[in-house]
Amino acid sequence: MTKPRIVIVGGGFGGLAAAKALKDTPAEIILIDRANHHLFQPLLYQVATSVLTPAQIATPIRGILRKQRNATVILGEVTGVDKDRKCVIVRDADREDVRVSYDYLILATGVTHSYFGHNEFEEFAPGLKSLADAVAIRNKILQAFEQAEAEEDPSRHRDLLTFILVGAGPTGVEMASALAILVRSTLRSDFRRIDPASARLVLVDMAPRVLPPFSEDLSAAAKRRLEELGVEVKLGHSVDQIDDDGIVVAGERIASKTVIWTAGVAPSPAGKWLKVETDRAGRVRVQKDVTVPGHPEIFVVGDTASFEENGKPLPGVAQVAMQQGRYAGKLIHSQIAGSTPPGPFSYFDKGNMAVVGKGFAVLQSHKVRMSGFGAWLAWAAIHLQFLATSSLRLTVFLQWVWTYFTGQRGSRLIVNHHGSQPAKAAEETSSKAAVA
Numbered sequence: 001m002t003k004p005r006i007v008i009v010g011g012g013f014g015g016l017a018a019a020k021a022l023k024d025t026p027a028e029i030i031l032i033d034r035a036n037h038h039l040f041q042p043l044l045y046q047v048a049t050s051v052l053t054p055a056q057i058a059t060p061i062r063g064i065l066r067k068q069r070n071a072t073v074i075l076g077e078v079t080g081v082d083k084d085r086k087c088v089i090v091r092d093a094d095r096e097d098v099r100v101s102y103d104y105l106i107l108a109t110g111v112t113h114s115y116f117g118h119n120e121f122e123e124f125a126p127g128l129k130s131l132a133d134a135v136a137i138r139n140k141i142l143q144a145f146e147q148a149e150a151e152e153d154p155s156r157h158r159d160l161l162t163f164i165l166v167g168a169g170p171t172g173v174e175m176a177s178a179l180a181i182l183v184r185s186t187l188r189s190d191f192r193r194i195d196p197a198s199a200r201l202v203l204v205d206m207a208p209r210v211l212p213p214f215s216e217d218l219s220a221a222a223k224r225r226l227e228e229l230g231v232e233v234k235l236g237h238s239v240d241q242i243d244d245d246g247i248v249v250a251g252e253r254i255a256s257k258t259v260i261w262t263a264g265v266a267p268s269p270a271g272k273w274l275k276v277e278t279d280r281a282g283r284v285r286v287q288k289d290v291t292v293p294g295h296p297e298i299f300v301v302g303d304t305a306s307f308e309e310n311g312k313p314l315p316g317v318a319q320v321a322m323q324q325g326r327y328a329g330k331l332i333h334s335q336i337a338g339s340t341p342p343g344p345f346s347y348f349d350k351g352n353m354a355v356v357g358k359g360f361a362v363l364q365s366h367k368v369r370m371s372g373f374g375a376w377l378a379w380a381a382i383h384l385q386f387l388a389t390s391s392l393r394l395t396v397f398l399q400w401v402w403t404y405f406t407g408q409r410g411s412r413l414i415v416n417h418h419g420s421q422p423a424k425a426a427e428e429t430s431s432k433a434a435v436a
C-alpha cells in the first residue's frame with residue numbers, strides 16, 4: 001500500500017510545527033517553500049539595524065528536518081491549488097506548473113506587506129518581512145550615513161540623517177529603539193564630518209498610542225522610553241504621502257531619505273487559490289479544526305488563516321501559527337494512525353512582549369504586566385529559546401552580550417548586488433573606453 005502524502009506549503013512557524021508533529025506518522029511529507037530557510041521574523045529588526053547577521057536568525061529548512069526521514073523539502077513557489085484534482089501547482093527554478101498531488105494539504109504561507117491601498121509608497125518605504133528586506137533596509141540606513149559623511153553641503157545632512165518609521169506596532173517600536181541605540185552609541189565615534197547622534201528619528205502612526213496590542217499603561221511606558229531614547233513619536237495621523245523626499249503627515253512635510261514601512265500586512269493568496277470564504281483582510285476563514293469548510297483534507301494555519309475565538313480573530317503571532325501547525329499535524333496523524341483525534345483547536349495565549357532599546361521591554365501575559373529590565377531579560381530568554389537550533393541560540397546569546405557591554409554590532413556591512421566584473425567584461429569595458 002502506498003503511504004498517504006501530506007503536502008505542507010510554507011516552512012515558517014506554522015508549517016515547520018506541522019511537519020515536526022508528523023514525525024512519527026506513516027506518511028510521505030512534502031514541505032514546499034520558496035525560500036530555503038526558516039526565518040525567525042521576531043529578530044528581523046536586529047538584522048536591519050546591524051545587531052545580528054542574517055545567518056543568526058535563519059536556518060536551512062532541510063537542515064532542521066534532516067533527521068526526519070519521512071519529510072522531503074522542495075524549494076519552489078506554490079502558485080495555485082487544484083482542489084478537485086487534489087494537487088498544488090508549483091513553480092521552481094526552471095519549471096512552471098509542476099503539479100504535486102496530496103492526500104492532505106496544510107497551507108502555512110504567512111503574510112506580506114500591505115500599504116493600505118497605497119502601493120505607490122512601496123518604492124520609497126520598504127517593508128520588513130524577509131531576510132532580503134532586512135539586508136536592503138540595513139544597506140539603506142548605513143548608506144545614508146556614508147552619503148552624509150561624503151556630502152560637503154551641510155544643508156543636505158538633515159535629510160540624510162532623518163529616519164522615519166511608519167507604523168508604531170511592535171516592529172516599528174523595536175526598530176525605532178534599535179536605531180536610536182545605533183546612532184547614539186555604536187556609530188558615535190566613527191564619523192568625522194557628521195555627528196550620527198544628531199540623527200532625527202521619527203515614528204508615525206495613525207493609532208492614538210504605540211503598541212496597540214498592549215495595555216494602555218505599558219503602551220505609555222514604551223512611548224516614554226522611546227522619547228527618552230530621542231525618538232519623536234507622532235500619533236493620531238495617517239501618512240498622506242511618501243516620496244523620494246520624505247513623507248507628508250498631518251499636512252507637515254518631513255524631509256528624509258530613509259523611510260521604512262512597519263505598518264500593515266496582507267495575507268498570502270491562499271484564499272484565492274482555494275476560492276473559499278475569507279475575512280475582510282483576505283485571510284481564509286477556517287473551522288474549529290483549522291480545516292476549510294467542505295474540505296476536511298485542507299488545513300490553513302498561522303497568519304494566513306482567520307480563526308475566531310470568543311468572537312475575535314486570533315492575532316498574527318508566532319505562537320498562534322506554531323500551535324495551529326502542531327494541531328493540524330496531530331489531527332492528521334490521528335486520522336492516518338487511527339488514534340483518538342484531538343478536540344477542537346484552542347489557543348493558549350502566553351502573552352505579548354516588545355523590546356524598547358537596551359535593557360528595556362514591555363511584557364503582558366494575562367494579569368502580569370511588566371516593563372523595564374526584568375521584562376527585557378524575559379524577552380531575551382524567550383527569544384533565545386525559540387530560535388531554531390542550539391548553534392543559533394549560542395551565537396545570538398554571545399552577540400547580545402558583546403553588544404550589550406561594548407555597544408558594537410555584529411554586521412555593519414553594506415552589501416550591494418553589483419558583483420565584481422568578470423575579467424573579460426572588464427577588459428572590454430576598458431578597451432571601449434580607450435577607443436572612445
Ligand SMILES: Cc1cc2nc3c(=O)[nH]c(=O)nc-3n(C[C@H](O)[C@H](O)[C@H](O)COP(=O)(O)OP(=O)(O)OC[C@H]3O[C@@H](n4cnc5c(N)ncnc54)[C@H](O)[C@@H]3O)c2cc1C
Pocket residue numbers: 009010011012013014015032033034035037038039041042043044045076077078079108109110111128129170171268301302303304316317318319321353
Ligand atoms: C518584523 C516582524 C516581527 C515580528 N515579531 C513578532 C514577535 O515578536 N512575536 C510574535 O509572536 N510574532 C512576531 N511576528 C509575527 C510572526 O513572525 C508571524 O506571526 C509568524 O511568522 C506566522 O507564521 P506563519 O507560519 O503563518 O508564516 P511565516 O512564518 O511567515 O511563514 C510563511 C512561509 O511560507 C513561505 N511561503 C509564502 N508563500 C509561499 C508560496 N507561494 N510558495 C512557497 N512558499 C511560500 C514563506 O517563504 C515562509 O517561509 C513578527 C513578524 C515580522 C514580520
